[in-house]
Amino acid sequence: MTKKERVALGSLVASLSLTVAKLIVGLLIGSLAMVTDALHSGTDSIATLMTFLAVRFADRPADDDHPYGHGKFEDVAALGEATLLLVLAGGVAWEAWRRLAENAVPPVITALAFAVMGIEIVINLWRAYVLHKTAVETGSRALAADAMHFASDVASGLMVIAGFLATLLGITWADPVTAAGVALFIGGLGLRMIRRTFHELTDRVPPGQIRGLTRLIETLPGVVAVERVRLRSVGQQAFVDVAVDVPRTFSVEQVSAVREAVCQAVTGDLDHAEVATVCRPVVVDDETLHERVALAATRVRLPVHHVTVQHLGDRLAISLDFEVPGDMPLGRAHEEASRLEVAIRHEVGDNVEVETHIEPLHPDLVPGAALPPDKVGEIAAVLTEAANTNGVSDVHNVRVRELQGGLFVAFHCRFDTGLDLTEVHRRADAVERAARAHFPAIRRIVSHPEPLRAVRA
Numbered sequence: 001m002t003k004k005e006r007v008a009l010g011s012l013v014a015s016l017s018l019t020v021a022k023l024i025v026g027l028l029i030g031s032l033a034m035v036t037d038a039l040h041s042g043t044d045s046i047a048t049l050m051t052f053l054a055v056r057f058a059d060r061p062a063d064d065d066h067p068y069g070h071g072k073f074e075d076v077a078a079l080g081e082a083t084l085l086l087v088l089a090g091g092v093a094w095e096a097w098r099r100l101a102e103n104a105v106p107p108v109i110t111a112l113a114f115a116v117m118g119i120e121i122v123i124n125l126w127r128a129y130v131l132h133k134t135a136v137e138t139g140s141r142a143l144a145a146d147a148m149h150f151a152s153d154v155a156s157g158l159m160v161i162a163g164f165l166a167t168l169l170g171i172t173w174a175d176p177v178t179a180a181g182v183a184l185f186i187g188g189l190g191l192r193m194i195r196r197t198f199h200e201l202t203d204r205v206p207p208g209q210i211r212g213l214t215r216l217i218e219t220l221p222g223v224v225a226v227e228r229v230r231l232r233s234v235g236q237q238a239f240v241d242v243a244v245d246v247p248r249t250f251s252v253e254q255v256s257a258v259r260e261a262v263c264q265a266v267t268g269d270l271d272h273a274e275v276a277t278v279c280r281p282v283v284v285d286d287e288t289l290h291e292r293v294a295l296a297a298t299r300v301r302l303p304v305h306h307v308t309v310q311h312l313g314d315r316l317a318i319s320l321d322f323e324v325p326g327d328m329p330l331g332r333a334h335e336e337a338s339r340l341e342v343a344i345r346h347e348v349g350d351n352v353e354v355e356t357h358i359e360p361l362h363p364d365l366v367p368g369a370a371l372p373p374d375k376v377g378e379i380a381a382v383l384t385e386a387a388n389t390n391g392v393s394d395v396h397n398v399r400v401r402e403l404q405g406g407l408f409v410a411f412h413c414r415f416d417t418g419l420d421l422t423e424v425h426r427r428a429d430a431v432e433r434a435a436r437a438h439f440p441a442i443r444r445i446v447s448h449p450e451p452l453r454a455v456r457a
Helices: 003-029 032-058 072-101 111-138 141-168 174-201 209-218 252-269 289-299 330-348 373-389 421-438
Strands: 225-234 237-247 273-282 304-312 315-325 352-361 368-370 393-403 406-415 442-451
Touching (some): 003 111, 032 072, 072 174, 111 141, 141 174, 209 225, 209 237, 209 252, 237 252, 252 273, 289 315, 289 330, 315 330, 330 352, 373 393, 373 406, 373 421, 393 442
Parallel strands (some): 237 273, 315 352
Antiparallel strands (some): 225 237, 368 393, 393 406
8 A cells, every 4th residue: 555545544534533523513512513514524535535546546557548647537536526515515505594594593512512623623734734745745636635625624623613602602693604604615615626626637737837848948959949848747747748850960869869858858847757759850051061962862871972062153063972782783783873863952952963983882891811010011111101202290000901802901190280181181192092003902091190299398
């Protein structure tokens, strides 16, 4: 049994005990006010039973029939409690009016009546405190409604005692008037509960909460705009539905990072929130042509590189290399090139010249064997000589492997830190061409440029 269930069950036992005690004494002394208060406690007993059943259902996990969980059962219970209060208030008000009209005999007030009401007030104060505390801890609206009931019992109990005192002072109409006052108090409480429960059942959001969440999400990196923020609460659990615009150039990892940032922002602002985020790719103003070409290639799932964009008056010329498996027939490879060209024109515009160069894609795992040190030394010497000729420094970490059909060469070299990348690439490429000229067996060569190390004094 959960904490909510234990508190609700204890409240039910207390309600039944007080209801019986007040009803017996009220009937014995003939006090409509006390009988009204007893009936009020009786409705509380029924309401508490509803609360006990509701929290048992509400704590069940989500299932196929209730994908958002069973928290709304507590709202239904609260609505039932409020309805009982309104029915009771109407019945008591009618009876009070009848007694006033008929000048009914006032009740005989005894010490027992004061004792029962005093004990009830103390018990209800304790129950209201425990229920309110548990409702705050667990987010239970049914327990909160129960706490409000017992707080109202304290108020109505004080009104009944005031009526007893007025009757002892000889005011004959005090008891029905007190009963009517209790009925009005109960009716107002019921209307207030119905209003609050209606808001919960119709998923009303506190004013400003959506605007606050929207402003919070708009400030997150990668979010272009917030399209939608929707919120609904089921018991203590909040469900937040967010739709944001992100740059279409974002990778899957970047989009996932945006989703995670949205989730953390919302859960940081709302406790017990479950967030669902939809990211819609949109065009942003700062997209480059290279990014747009890369997007077009991604759509047809072809890796591209060496993208060059030229301006030819009022139109563009785009050239690039793309890779397909080395064992693909030329006819199929040409079809892939045509698909890529169509995708680029669709992205950039029809008035564009597209030239594609087909390259064989090497397999991921290529068997290789290390060459003897003397052979590696020969290639390293050629690389060093070519580097000195082309303004490249410190050729090091030279590695040479024998592959099927040729050699693989990799080396590191250094450049001045202020040199732009275009010039770095031109010089490194000259070194690579010189190596290929000396060793035609080189199938692939990779250079890794590094900045020159500072000379220590």
